[in-house]
Structures are given as C-alpha cells and as structure tokens.
Amino acid sequence: MLDKNGIAKRIAKELKDGYYVNLGIGIPTLVANYIPHGVSVTLQSENGLLGMGPFPFEGEEDPDLINAGKQTITTLPGSSIFDSALSFGMIRAGKVDLTILGAMEVSENGDIANWKIPGKMVKGMGGAMDLVASAKNIIVAMQHVNKAGESKLLPACTLPLTGTNCVKKIVTELGVFDVLPEGGFKLLERAPGVSVEHIKNSTAGKLIIEGEIPEMAI
Amino acid sequence: MLDKNGIAKRIAKELKDGYYVNLGIGIPTLVANYIPHGVSVTLQSENGLLGMGPFPFEGEEDPDLINAGKQTITTLPGSSIFDSALSFGMIRAGKVDLTILGAMEVSENGDIANWKIPGKMVKGMGGAMDLVASAKNIIVAMQHVNKAGESKLLPACTLPLTGTNCVKKIVTELGVFDVLPEGGFKLLERAPGVSVEHIKNSTAGKLIIEGEIPEMAI
Amino acid sequence: MNKVVANAVEAVKDIADGSTLMVGGFGLCGIPENSIAALVKKNVKNLTCISNNAGVDDFGLGLLLQQKQIKKMISSYVGENAEFERQLLSGELEVELIPQGTLATRCMAAGYGMPAIFTPAGVGTEVAIGKEVRNFNGKDYLMEYAFDADFAIIKAWKGDKHGNLIYRSTSRNFNPLMAMGGKITIAEVEELVEPGELDPDQIHTPGIYVHRIFQGKDYEKRIEQRTVRAKG
Amino acid sequence: MNKVVANAVEAVKDIADGSTLMVGGFGLCGIPENSIAALVKKNVKNLTCISNNAGVDDFGLGLLLQQKQIKKMISSYVGENAEFERQLLSGELEVELIPQGTLATRCMAAGYGMPAIFTPAGVGTEVAIGKEVRNFNGKDYLMEYAFDADFAIIKAWKGDKHGNLIYRSTSRNFNPLMAMGGKITIAEVEELVEPGELDPDQIHTPGIYVHRIFQGKDYEKRIEQRTVRAKG
Numbered sequence: 001m002l003d004k005n006g007i008a009k010r011i012a013k014e015l016k017d018g019y020y021v022n023l024g025i026g027i028p029t030l031v032a033n034y035i036p037h038g039v040s041v042t043l044q045s046e047n048g049l050l051g052m053g054p055f056p057f058e059g060e061e062d063p064d065l066i067n068a069g070k071q072t073i074t075t076l077p078g079s080s081i082f083d084s085a086l087s088f089g090m091i092r093a094g095k096v097d098l099t100i101l102g103a104m105e106v107s108e109n110g111d112i113a114n115w116k117i118p119g120k121m122v123k124g125m126g127g128a129m130d131l132v133a134s135a136k137n138i139i140v141a142m143q144h145v146n147k148a149g150e151s152k153l154l155p156a157c158t159l160p161l162t163g164t165n166c167v168k169k170i171v172t173e174l175g176v177f178d179v180l181p182e183g184g185f186k187l188l189e190r191a192p193g194v195s196v197e198h199i200k201n202s203t204a205g206k207l208i209i210e211g212e213i214p215e216m217a218i
Numbered sequence: 219m220l221d222k223n224g225i226a227k228r229i230a231k232e233l234k235d236g237y238y239v240n241l242g243i244g245i246p247t248l249v250a251n252y253i254p255h256g257v258s259v260t261l262q263s264e265n266g267l268l269g270m271g272p273f274p275f276e277g278e279e280d281p282d283l284i285n286a287g288k289q290t291i292t293t294l295p296g297s298s299i300f301d302s303a304l305s306f307g308m309i310r311a312g313k314v315d316l317t318i319l320g321a322m323e324v325s326e327n328g329d330i331a332n333w334k335i336p337g338k339m340v341k342g343m344g345g346a347m348d349l350v351a352s353a354k355n356i357i358v359a360m361q362h363v364n365k366a367g368e369s370k371l372l373p374a375c376t377l378p379l380t381g382t383n384c385v386k387k388i389v390t391e392l393g394v395f396d397v398l399p400e401g402g403f404k405l406l407e408r409a410p411g412v413s414v415e416h417i418k419n420s421t422a423g424k425l426i427i428e429g430e431i432p433e434m435a436i
Numbered sequence: 437m438n439k440v441v442a443n444a445v446e447a448v449k450d451i452a453d454g455s456t457l458m459v460g461g462f463g464l465c466g467i468p469e470n471s472i473a474a475l476v477k478k479n480v481k482n483l484t485c486i487s488n489n490a491g492v493d494d495f496g497l498g499l500l501l502q503q504k505q506i507k508k509m510i511s512s513y514v515g516e517n518a519e520f521e522r523q524l525l526s527g528e529l530e531v532e533l534i535p536q537g538t539l540a541t542r543c544m545a546a547g548y549g550m551p552a553i554f555t556p557a558g559v560g561t562e563v564a565i566g567k568e569v570r571n572f573n574g575k576d577y578l579m580e581y582a583f584d585a586d587f588a589i590i591k592a593w594k595g596d597k598h599g600n601l602i603y604r605s606t607s608r609n610f611n612p613l614m615a616m617g618g619k620i621t622i623a624e625v626e627e628l629v630e631p632g633e634l635d636p637d638q639i640h641t642p643g644i645y646v647h648r649i650f651q652g653k654d655y656e657k658r659i660e661q662r663t664v665r666a667k668g
Numbered sequence: 669m670n671k672v673v674a675n676a677v678e679a680v681k682d683i684a685d686g687s688t689l690m691v692g693g694f695g696l697c698g699i700p701e702n703s704i705a706a707l708v709k710k711n712v713k714n715l716t717c718i719s720n721n722a723g724v725d726d727f728g729l730g731l732l733l734q735q736k737q738i739k740k741m742i743s744s745y746v747g748e749n750a751e752f753e754r755q756l757l758s759g760e761l762e763v764e765l766i767p768q769g770t771l772a773t774r775c776m777a778a779g780y781g782m783p784a785i786f787t788p789a790g791v792g793t794e795v796a797i798g799k800e801v802r803n804f805n806g807k808d809y810l811m812e813y814a815f816d817a818d819f820a821i822i823k824a825w826k827g828d829k830h831g832n833l834i835y836r837s838t839s840r841n842f843n844p845l846m847a848m849g850g851k852i853t854i855a856e857v858e859e860l861v862e863p864g865e866l867d868p869d870q871i872h873t874p875g876i877y878v879h880r881i882f883q884g885k886d887y888e889k890r891i892e893q894r895t896v897r898a899k900g
Contacts (some may be wrong), residue, residue, distance in 0.1 A: 018669055020876050040669050042830075043875070046536065047462045047604050049639075050874050051830075053567060058664040063465065063657035064607040070463040071663040077864025078669070078830035080874040081605055083612045083640075083781070084462070084488070085544040088537025092555065092781025093848070095876045113558075122533065123515035123526070130537030133556035134781060164560035236437055238644050243556075258437050260598075260644070264768065265694045266838050268642050276896040281889035282825075282839040289693040289895040294674065295632025296437070297600040298642040300836055301844045301872075302694070302720070303548070303776040306769025310549025310787065311616070313644045329792075339757070340765065341747035347795060348769030351788035352549060380791035541780075548773075551786055551804035572783035572813075581804075603871060637836060638870050 002173040002191045002218075007141050009034040009218050010189075011100055011171050014139060015041050022046060022091070023067045024101030028142040031100055042078075044096055046127040048087045049077030062195060068127065088127065092134040097136035101128065103142045103167070105157040108205035110167040112140065112180040113159035125162060132163030142200050144172035151204035153177070153185050174199050176216060184208045189216035219392040220290030220409045220436075225359050227252040227436050228407075229318060229389050232357060233259050240264060240309070243287045247360040249318055260296075262314055263323060266305045269297030286345065305343065310352045316336040317345065317353035321360045321385070324421035328397045329387040331377035343380060350381030354381040362390035362420050369422035371395070371403050392417050394434060402426045407434035424435065439599045440628065441648045444474035447622045448516060451480055451587055454507075458543060458583065458614035459487040460590035463516075463660045466607030469497050470624045470652040471589040484508040486583055488539060488610055492516050495658050504528065510583075512536035516660070535563060538580050540613055545582035547616020547645065552581050588618025588662060591652070592641070596626035596632075599646030600639045608640065615641045624652040672860065673880045676706035679854045682736045683712055686739075689848035690775060690815065691729060692822035693783045695748075695892045697846075698839030699728050699824040702856045702884040704856050705752070707732060707821075716740040718815055720771060720842055727890050736760065743872035744768035748892070765793060771811050772845055777814035778875065779848020784813050820850025824873065826871055827857035828864075831878030832871045840872065856884040 002010065008030035015021065015031075019041045023029050032054075035041055043052040045067040052067055053074035061072040075081075090096060103114040114134055115125040134140060145151055153170065170177045176189040184206040187199060190213050200207060220228065233239065233249075238258045241247050245278055255258055261270040270285055271292035279290040293299075306315060323331040330350055333343040333432040357424035363369055371388065388395045394407040402424040403421075405417060408431050418425060441447045448471055451457070454498035461467030475483075476499050477662035483506050490509050491498035500506050501519050508530040514520055534542075535557040545553045554577035558564050568579040590611040601623055603611055613623050623641075628651040673679045683689070693699030707715075708731050715738050722741050723730035732738050733751050740762040746752055755761035766774075767789040777785045786809035788811055790796050802810040822843040825836035833855055835843055847853050855873075860883040 024505075044876070045606075047465075047609050048461070049868075051868070054665045055665045057667050061659060061662055061664060062605065063659045066463065066465050066606055066607040067662070068462075069791055070660040072659055072661065073634075073663070075605075075868050077862070078828055078832065078875065079868040080832050080871040081608055081868045082871075082874055083608050084536065084540035084610050085613050086874075088540055089782075089848070090874070090876055091537065093779055094781065121521050124511060124512040124513035124533045125535055125563075127536035127559065129535035130557040133559060134505070134537075149765060161561045181832030256774060260437060262644070263838075265697075265841050267636075268644055269636070273895045273897045275899050278838065279891060279894055281859075281891045282837040284695065284697050284838055284892070286694075287839050288697070288892040290891055291895070293636050293837075295630070295642065296596055296600065298594075298600050298639040299634040299636045299840055300642055301840050302768065302772035302846050304642075304764065306772055307548030307550075307616070308642070308644055309769065310789075311547055312549065339753050342743060342745035342765045343767055343795075345747040345768035347767035347793065348787070348789040351791060353872075379793045541782075549788075550773075551807075551809060553785070554783055556781075575783075577783060603869070608869075637834070637840075 001194055003020050006218060007173060010216060011139055011141055012036060012174065015039050019097040020044055020095060022099045026102045028100040028102060038155060040068055043100060046087050046091065048082050048084055051076045069175050078162045088130050088171065090186050092129055094134065094136050098139065100139045101131065103140045105152050105154055105159050106140055106167050106216045107154050107157045108172055108185055109183045110165045111157050111208055112167050113157040114162050114164045116160040132166045136165050139169045139171065140167050141171055144174045151202055153203045153205045155205045187213050189214055191216060219412055223390050224393060224436060228394065228434060229357055229359055230254060233257050237315040238262055238313060240317045244320045246318040246320060263349055264305050266300050266307065267297065269294045288365045309348055310355050313351065314353060316355045316357065317349045318357045318359055321339050321348065321358045323370050323372055324358055324384050324385050324388055325372050325375045326403055327401045328383045329375050330385050331375040332380050334360055334378040346380050350384045352425050353363045356385050357387045357389065358385050359389055362392045369420055371421045371423045392420060398426065403432050407432055409434060438597050439646060439649050440597050441650050442623065443650055444470035445477065447471060447648045447650050448474045448478060451475065454481055454482045455586045456484040458588040459485050459617050460611035460614045461487065462609035464491050464492065464496050464658045466591050466609050468589045468591040468613055468624050469655055470494065471622060472499055476503060477501060479505065480503050482507040484510065486510040486585055488512050490514040490517050490520050493519050505636045510534060512539050535550060540610060542580055542583045543610065543613035543617040550582060552579050554579055583617055585617065585618045586620065588614040588621040590615045590623050592622065592623055592625045592633060594629060595623055595649050596629050596634050597651050597657040598631050599623065599643030600634055601641035601646065602634060602638060603640050612641045614646045620647045621645055623649045625649060625657060626652060669681045670829050671878060671881050672829050675882055676702040676856065677709065679703060679880045679882050680706045680848060683707065685712055687779050687818045690817040690827060691717050692843035692846045694841035695720065695721050696724065696728050696890050698823050698841050698843055698855050698883040700821045701887055703821040703854060704728065704731055708735060711735060711737065713737050714800045716742065719815055720744050720768060722746040722749050722752050725751050731736040735832065740764065741767060744771050772842060775842065775845035775849040778816065779845065782814060784811050786811055788887045789820040815849055817850050818852065820846040820853040822847045822855050824830055824855055824857045826859045826861060826866060827855055827860050827881050828866050830863050831855065831875030831881050832854050832866055833873035833878065834866060834870060835872050844873045848877045852879045853877055855881045857881060858884060
C-alpha cells in the first residue's frame with residue numbers, strides 16, 4: 001500500500017521531458033518532489049505563473065509571489081508571469097500537457113467530483129472546473145476509499161460534478177488505473193503488497209482486469 | 219469653401235480635453251495639426267499604440283515604430299504599446315472617445331461606405347469596419363461631392379457598406395452636419411462663403427435646415 | 437490627461453450603495469488595500485463584489501464583510517473566512533460561485549468589448565444550469581456573459597499619471613483584467629511616476645482603461661500561506 | 669525545455685504544401701524575415717496565409733507571391749502589391765478580406781481556447797453574409813470562429829531558449845496573437861538569450877506557446893512609408 005508520497009512518486013513517473021504540468025493542492029503538489037532524473041518539466045500555477053520554483057528560503061518570502069494554493073514560492077530561470085485570463089487561456093487551448101489533481105469521486109466514464117459536498121459549507125471550485133474541462137491529460141491522485149470505507153471509484157458520481165468524461169488515469173494507495181474511453185477502470189499496476197482481490201473489494205465501479213497485474217516499481 | 223486643412227481645422231474643434239482619438243488616413247490625419255490650445259488628446263493607432271507622437275526627425279526613423287498608415291512615427295511620454303487584439307478590444311469596448319475617418323458615401327441614417335468600389339481592385343477594409351461598428355462617436359471628414367460632381371451625402375449608400383447607423387457628424391468643404399438618430403443631415407454650419415442654396419444643391423440625402431445657419435468660425 | 441486623485445477616499449467617493457465592484461487580487465496577493473480601507477471608512481452598503489476570493493476575517497474583503505457592506509459575492513473560491521461562512525449560512529450574504537477561468541475571462545470580455553465568451557468549464561455540472569450550451573468541433577461549451585461592473589478597484593506596482601500600469605510578479609492575477617473591465621477603474625499603486633518613466637513596451641494596462649490613479653500607502657501585503665524551506 | 673533550432677531552414681522544414689500559416693507583422697513591421705526567406709528557398713506551395721497584409725512586391729509575403737507559393741490570403745488590407753493584384757485579378761490567388769480587429773481576435777481566440785468570439789465589426793455589411801448574428805443588450809454582433817492554423821511564424825525582439833518572447837515597439841502587432849494561435853509556433857528573434865535573462869514580468873509571450881525558436885540574422889527591417897519632419 002502506498003502513502004501519499006508513494007502516490008506522488010508513482011505519478012511522477014508519468015511526467016515526460018518538456019511537459020507543462022499543473023499540479024493541484026494536496027498529493028499532486030508532492031509530485032514536484034519526485035520528478036525523475038533527466039526529465040525537465042515546467043510547472044504552471046493558474047494564478048499566473050509558468051516555471052514555479054521551490055518554496056523560498058526563510059526570510060526570502062515575497063508576498064507578491066504566490067502559487068494557486070496561496071503559498072509563497074519562487075520563480076526559476078525562464079519563468080514567465082501573466083494574468084489570470086491568459087493563464088486559463090493556455091489551459092483551455094490545451095497547451096498544458098498534464099493536470100494532476102485530487103478528487104472525492106471518479107466515475108467509470110471519467111467524471112470527477114471534487115468541489116462540493118451537499119450540506120457542507122461550499123468553498124468554491126476555484127480553477128478545477130476549467131482545468132478538468134480543458135486538459136488533454138488528467139491524472140487523479142486520491143485515496144481509494146473515503147473515511148467511511150466506501151469506494152471513490154464509482155459507477156457514477158454521487159456528489160455534484162466538477163467535470164465529465166475527463167479523467168484519464170487514477171493513482172491511489174492501491175494501484176494505477178486507466179479510465180477507458182468506453183468506460184471502466186482498467187487496473188494497470190498493484191501497489192506493493194496489495195492483492196487484486198483487495199482492489200476488487202475496494203472498487204465499486206466497473207473494474208477491468210486483464211491477465212497478470214504487475215506490482216508497481218517505484 | 220474649405221480646403222483639406224480647413225476641414226481638419228474645423229473637426230479639431232470637436233476635440234475635448236482628455237479624449238482618446240483614432241484618426242483615419244487622409245484628412246483625419248491632418249486633424250492632429252490643429253488640436254486646440256489647452257486641449258490634450260491621446261491619439262490611438264490601431265496597430266497597437268496609444269500616445270502617437272509626430273513624425274521622427276530625419277535620421278531618427280525607427281522601422282519598429284509605425285502607425286496604422288505604416289508611416290514612421292514617434293511615441294510621447296506616457297505612450298503605451300500593445301498587440302492588435304487589445305487595440306481593437308479597447309475600440310470595441312468604447313474606450314476610444316472619438317473616431318475620425320474618411321468616406322466615399324454616407325447615408326442619411328448614418329451608414330458609411332468607404333472600403334470597396336465594385337469593379338475596382340479591393341484593397342481591404344483594414345480596421346475601418348471595427349472602428350465604425352464600435353466607436354461611440356464617429357465624425358466623417360470628406361469632400362461633399364465625388365469627382366463626377368455627385369453628392370456623397372445620400373438617402374442610401376450605393377457602394378458596399380463599411381458599417382450601419384454609425385456616423386454622428388460630417389464635415390465637408392461646404393459645411394458641418396449632424397446625422398440625426400431619426401435620419402437626415404442636419405446642417406449646423408456653412409463653410410465660409412458657401413450659401414445654403416449651394417449646400418442644398420450638393421446634398422442628395424434628406425437635408426434639414428432649421429432657422430438661420432451660421433457661417434463657421436475657424 | 438492627468439488622472440491623479442489625492443488619495444483613496446477621494447478615489448472612491450462616488451461609489452454608491454448598491455454598486456457592483458470588481459476587486460483585484462488573488463487571495464491577499466495584489467489586493468487594493470487602500471481602496472478597501474476607504475470603502476470601509478465610507479461604509480457604503482449593499483455592494484456586489486466580483487473578486488476571486490473574499491479575503492480573510494480581518495483583511496482584504498473580509499473587512500467589508502465584517503461591516504456587512506457586501507450583499508453578494510461573485511467568486512471562485514471563498515474558503516478562508518469564518519465571518520463569510522456565518523453570513524452565508526444565515527442567509528445574510530448571497531454567493532455566486534464561478535469557475536476561476538470563467539471569472540477571469542468574463543472580466544476580460546468586458547474590457548475587450550466582447551459581450552459573451554465560450555468556455556468548456558462547467559459543462560455537465562450545476563454551473564451549466566440555465567446556460568446556453570454550444571458544440572464546436574465536437575466539444576461542448578457554455579456561453580458566459582461579460583461582466584458589467586460600475587467600478588473596478590485594482591492594485592498595481594507602478595503607474596504613471598496617465599494611468600498606465602505595471603504589476604509585479606503574481607500580484608498581477610486579476611488586476612489587469614478588472615482594470616479593463618470596469619466602467620470606472622480606480623488604480624492604486626505603490627509608486628506613482630511621471631509620464632515617460634515607464635517603458636511603453638512594458639506597460640501591462642494602457643492608461644485608456646484607467647480613470648483614477650493614486651499613490652497608495654502603508655501596504656501590509658499580508659502573506660496567507662507562508663511556506664519556506666530551510667537553507668541547505 | 670530547450671526549443672532552440674539552428675536556423676530558419678531547420679525551423680520550417682516540416683511545413684508541407686497546403687499548410688495554413690499565421691504570419692506575424694503589420695505591413696513590413698515585425699515580419700519574420702528569416703522564416704519567409706526559408707519558405708521561399710524551400711518553395712513550399714499552396715499555402716494559406718493568415719496575415720494582416722501581403723507584403724510588397726519584393727519583400728515580406730510578396731516574396732512568396734512572386735513564386736506563386738500562396739493559394740489563399742486571409743488579410744485585412746492587401747494594397748501595396750502589384751503582383752498580388754495581378755494574381756488576384758487572374759484568379760490564381762484567392763483572397764478573404766476580414767476586418768482587422770476580427771482577424772486579430774480570431775488569432776487570439778485560438779490561443780485562448782475560445783472556439784468563437786462575438787464582434788460588431790461587419791454587421792450589416794457583406795462581411796456578415798452567411799454568419800450568425802446575435803443581439804446582446806440591443807446591439808448586433810457577428811459570431812466569428814477561432815482560426816485553425818498548422819503553423820504560426822512570428823518575429824520577436826528578444827527570446828530565451830524556453831521560448832519566452834519580448835517584442836519591441838509596434839513590431840508587436842499581430843505577433844503575440846499568432847504566437848498563441850498556431851498549432852506549432854516558430855519564433856525568430858533578434859537576440860536569443862539564456863533562460864533567466866528576461867524579466868518574468870516583462871514577457872509578452874510565455875514560452876508554453878512557442879515550439880521552436882532561433883536567432884535570426886541580417887534583418888533588413890524595411891520601412892514602408894518613411895515620414896519625417898525637419899529638425900527645427
């Protein structure tokens with residue numbers, strides 16, 4: 001079974017040299033710590049920055065330089081700054097190669113719900129709806145089941161949707177799944193020490209298992 | 219009767235302090251030479267400049283700095299440069315207070331034709347269609363009659379239109395005319411030495427003459 | 437062409453009860469601190485605020501919320517504010533949540549004279565309810581309208597007396613879009629300079645979009661999430 | 669993330685016959701001289717060129733016209749070119765004339781992922797024929813589609829190896845819009861610098877939009893209308 005860093009580490013293997021990537025809050029942010037050697041990616045922050053660098057050194061925080069999570073950050077050589085409309089313009093235009101974000105639920109046809117729980121205070125969708133509606137490639141990083149032990153990989157989402165037919169891949173603490181264009185979660189890899197049976201029992205949506213499922217190498 | 223400079227000089231009296239103004243090619247360009255004392259206007263050139271200055275001194279031409287007529291020009295303190303989309307964005311958004319341009323024909327309901335003569339090589343509308351469709355206030359500077367001696371102030375345009383219901387005022391060598399919202403050319407002023415009779419005979423469209431028409435002071 | 441006003445109080449003096457305001461900034465980054473303070477002082481009521489966020493309890497738009505000056509927020513994310521939550525749950529405050537890119541583009545559309553834009557954001561979700569959906573090249577888009585705001589109050593780094601503005605780093609965010617989108621735009625700047633001091637090629641907001649400008653003071657520039665790394 | 673190619677010939681090597689190209693510049697100002705020369709050398713045919721103008725007889729896109737490489741021009745103004753006129757009147761060349769603001773905004777729309785935009789330009793004229801007209805707030809607008817160009821070839825002043833671009837003065841014009849709008853964007857620059865040499869706040873075109881960049885050479889920068897005043 002993977003911890004949060006393990007999920008991030010596994011997702012980082014999906015990065016390709018030259019990618020522009022948008023990382024959501026939570027586990028996706030951790031992906032930046034595991035970018036493979038020899039792979040150069042540029043991080044986009046939707047508040048208006050390409051080329052997001054690491055956190056500043058203590059005492060060097062700049063209140064004018066934050067990421068979409070409102071954290072103090074730094075730029076890198078080759079960074080560029082722009083306004084919020086251009087930021088989402090490049091997202092809508094498909095210039096961002098990969099979006100990695102968290103989710104409360106994903107359906108077997110790639111719908112995603114991650115912004116609203118009826119009855120709870122709704123904080124807003126931020127840029128998530130724009131990102132999921134626009135990105136060419138979306139990987140969801142999340143726990144496989146919720147706190148009540150219920151599967152988050154569902155036949156259909158029960159929560160209000162963020163976007164439809166958009167998630168391409170899911171990485172959870174149990175495994176890696178492709179969301180097939182025709183519907184269904186195709187199991188690609190098991191997390192270390194996790195059985196196919198365990199994954200079956202934890203997945204409410206249509207699970208597709210073909211042949212031997214390898215244990216992931218991370 | 220006014221010459222070209224006279225037309226420009228009369229139009230210049232319409233400028234108000236603080237105006238942003240777009241000047242078309244030909245007579246409109248001359249208006250810049252007659253901006254009244256104490257009136258500060260900012261000239262917009264639709265290729266992407268606010269704050270157009272005079273022609274450069276000999277030897278100081280910059281090929282990267284031209285106006286929409288492709289002439290070498292200069293900037294002024296407070297100028298700004300932008301791309302063509304933002305340039306027409308500010309035009310469409312009504313931020314340019316006044317557009318002055320030439321015309322082949324104007325109709326009594328404010329239609330304008332100034333880009334195409336059937337049977338002749340068509341060079342294109344450039345930015346004229348955007349300007350006339352967007353500007354809050356449009357003044358046409360033109361000769362009252364064409365080379366064949368026919369009136370250019372018509373009941374309806376005969377040439378392909380550049381825009382509809384847009385011209386607010388016309389200044390010709392014969393006089394100054396408001397184009398009324400309900401239709402018709404309302405004569406406001408006669409050019410020096412020009413009789414109302416002369417103007418009547420030169421105007422094919424509905425001419426509205428109320429009371430004594432003053433001779434213009436320029 | 438001099439658009440300089442003495443201070444924030446003068447800049448906002450005709451903002452009346454019931455006005456719709458665009459307010460620049462992302463979180464607490466790049467917010468018009470002086471103008472917000474002047475609105476608090478003026479105690480103008482029933483405002484509709486178009487702003488990506490709603491400040492925190494004791495800073496940014498939170499200061500207007502404390503005094504119950506805001507009737508409605510139009511935002512993409514309003515998470516960090518207990519008083520906001522209280523007013524929302526009690527029904528004192530209306531909130532319209534909009535995808536962030538849609539919010540930004542609807543501001544821009546106003547400044548570009550585009551009455552509506554198309555975006556895929558929100559298709560198939562509750563955001564799409566009641567909206568026109570159109571298919572282009574096999575993909576569905578929502579038609580979203582340009583915002584219509586009485587005033588935009590924004591913050592820039594440097595500005596000249598003609599209203600030309602330059603922003604610093606990610607404090608740019610929504611500011612130039614709102615600067616373009618407001619019917620009357622009020623800009624506060626950290627440094628007000630003479631025309632000619634700013635390079636025409638580097639101006640982010642041309643002065644034609646700005647109606648009033650003033651030199652701000654006492655910027656706090658509060659950091660919302662201070663994240664650092666240890667010096668190695 | 670290094671997008672540098674050796675020269676213009678390498679940059680345009682996969683531009684095939686029948687491609688649709690956006691070509692930056694306004695008149696002869698800010699045109700991609702090196703890329704045009706490489707296209708002439710390559711003698712690629714049947715091009716559709718989206719460009720505000722068509723050059724003059726012996727410079728700019730006029731060089732491609734001379735070799736009859738252009739099948740169709742999509743422009744707002746094509747006045748200064750005798751060979752152009754000859755080909756047009758003889759039916760060898762197709763021309764689609766578009767209002768300049770519409771041309772600019774359709775390029776921008778492609779780069780902003782907006783499939784269509786609304787503009788009042790051309791309402792009630794022959795430009796409106798066959799187009800959808802919509803009324804917003806009492807005013808009519810045409811719906812115009814984003815351009816779909818295989819390549820954009822553009823010129824900037826400075827650029828870094830990541831493709832970030834800065835333009836100089838009014839040579840900016842259509843260049844940043846086309847840089848955003850092309851499926852593959854080729855930028856030539858007067859000065860190619862290392863990442864970090866350009867101020868992130870001053871970049872006009874973020875590198876994400878640029879696929880290939882090279883250091884141009886031998887810029888002629890021809891002036892179309894040399895207008896001067898005498899020294900007083």
